[in-house]
Amino acid sequence: MTAREPKEIAEAAVAAGTKKVARTWDRVLVASFLAGAYIAFGGLVAITISSGLDPATWGTLPTLFTGAAFTLGLVLVIIAGSDLATGNMMLVPLSAMSGKVEVAVVARNLALVLVGNLVGAVFVAFFLAVQTGVIGSADADPGTTAAMTYERLAAIAHDKATVHTAWETFLRGVGCNWLVCLAVWMSIAATSVSGKILAIFFPIMAFVAMGFDHVVANMFFLPAAMFNDVPGITWGDVTLNWLLAGTGNLVGAVIFVASSYWYLFLKDQPEHAPSVEEKR
Numbered sequence: 001m002t003a004r005e006p007k008e009i010a011e012a013a014v015a016a017g018t019k020k021v022a023r024t025w026d027r028v029l030v031a032s033f034l035a036g037a038y039i040a041f042g043g044l045v046a047i048t049i050s051s052g053l054d055p056a057t058w059g060t061l062p063t064l065f066t067g068a069a070f071t072l073g074l075v076l077v078i079i080a081g082s083d084l085a086t087g088n089m090m091l092v093p094l095s096a097m098s099g100k101v102e103v104a105v106v107a108r109n110l111a112l113v114l115v116g117n118l119v120g121a122v123f124v125a126f127f128l129a130v131q132t133g134v135i136g137s138a139d140a141d142p143g144t145t146a147a148m149t150y151e152r153l154a155a156i157a158h159d160k161a162t163v164h165t166a167w168e169t170f171l172r173g174v175g176c177n178w179l180v181c182l183a184v185w186m187s188i189a190a191t192s193v194s195g196k197i198l199a200i201f202f203p204i205m206a207f208v209a210m211g212f213d214h215v216v217a218n219m220f221f222l223p224a225a226m227f228n229d230v231p232g233i234t235w236g237d238v239t240l241n242w243l244l245a246g247t248g249n250l251v252g253a254v255i256f257v258a259s260s261y262w263y264l265f266l267k268d269q270p271e272h273a274p275s276v277e278e279k280r
Contacts, residue, residue, distance in 0.1 A: 021109045029112060039216045039219075042069070042072040043073065050065045067204065067205035068205050085113045089254060098269075126227050135224055161225075170244045170245075176207045176249060
């Protein structure tokens with residue numbers, strides 16, 4: 001496996017961000033719908049894998065299993081190809097910092113991708129999680145798989161929507177997308193499918209295991225809880241979580257990844273310097 005050097009990663013990331021805003025709005029919506037669905041699949045399998053593991057017995061291991069399973073989502077996004085808002089929060093602003101994209105185009109792209117991600121995540125939450133019974137239900141017999149998955153969903157949703165202060169949720173969003181964007185960044189370094197999967201696995205597993213907040217993942221977890229009648233959560237709680245987590249995600253991506261690596265590897269690059277794609 002050959003890998004790009006950090007400066008080459010930065011150049012390839014700029015090229016990727018520039019391509020993302022060059023597509024028509026309908027293609028962006030379809031790609032972002034798919035990404036929202038893929039992240040929801042990751043959330044659904046994470047709930048299924050970690051259900052029934054009593055913290056009194058297993059300690060914090062359920063969060064590790066949840067994180068390991070959730071990596072499926074970003075693997076599908078990167079390998080199959082789609083548009084995820086949290087990744088675009090790094091790639092598209094980086095292109096703007098390099099003079100390839102206008103700021104207004106960045107805002108338009110992120111808004112469109114967030115809408116598509118939301119529709120894809122909610123689609124999976126309603127039709128493939130709740131309507132199929134995969135996520136369980138409140139009236140399921142105790143001790144059954146349906147009861148355990150419901151309880152796991154309820155625990156995750158309450159933790160996201162009602163347990164933490166606004167400041168904590170925002171900071172959890174920052175930490176989350178710092179790691180998610182590093183996963184995307186390192187996947188660009190790899191030129192094989194196996195290398196990309198390995199680059200993705202550890203940062204994604206880590207952010208989930210630490211309980212950080214990913215706005216698109218929460219577009220699955222929280223609507224799934226609402227559709228499944230989990231008590232104690234309102235749509236106001238859901239919306240506030242999305243706003244705080246999404247803002248934190250944006251800060252994590254722009255400040256700690258895009259700006260940092262732009263300063264390190266692209267700031268003094270001549271305007272006429274060929275990109276890594278052109279070199280190849």
